[in-house]
Amino acid sequence: MVNTTTITKASPLTDMLDKQVANFSVLYMKLHNYHWYVKGENFFTLHIKFEELYTEATLHLDTIAERMLSLRAIPTATLKEHLQMASIKEAKKTESDANLMVEQLVDDFTLICSELTEGIELAEDQKDQPTADMLIAIRSSLEKHSWMLAAYLGK
Numbered sequence: 001m002v003n004t005t006t007i008t009k010a011s012p013l014t015d016m017l018d019k020q021v022a023n024f025s026v027l028y029m030k031l032h033n034y035h036w037y038v039k040g041e042n043f044f045t046l047h048i049k050f051e052e053l054y055t056e057a058t059l060h061l062d063t064i065a066e067r068m069l070s071l072r073a074i075p076t077a078t079l080k081e082h083l084q085m086a087s088i089k090e091a092k093k094t095e096s097d098a099n100l101m102v103e104q105l106v107d108d109f110t111l112i113c114s115e116l117t118e119g120i121e122l123a124e125d126q127k128d129q130p131t132a133d134m135l136i137a138i139r140s141s142l143e144k145h146s147w148m149l150a151a152y153l154g155k
Helices: 012-037 043-070 079-085 098-125 129-152
Strands: none
Touching (some): 012 079, 012 098, 043 098, 098 129
């Protein structure tokens, strides 16, 4: 059993979790941007898909933040901090090419999955199965979305 009293925000595991809080916060807004500004012949398909993805992103954001709290760590909760900490970049309002949006999401999901893999290893090293299981489930979902979005692009 993991000793929650010894894990602090400064631990490598909770730092990684906090980075994912930032990533999913930025991703949530990026997906809203894409949802609002997508144009073209695939508007209806992508508009619905982006809504599905931002709905899922908010669930991941909340799950990770609550896991941090259960580990007695404090997740960052401001947009300024999230933009500074996140590995992924926010969308620009001028991005309206649907294929570029999808390509960026594939890249973002791949990057986040790589970081989640590192987090899984950290959690397993600390014998923290609940955190490892949570990260595995999130990574599995993002890998499936990444595959589907790449297939949409014909890759």
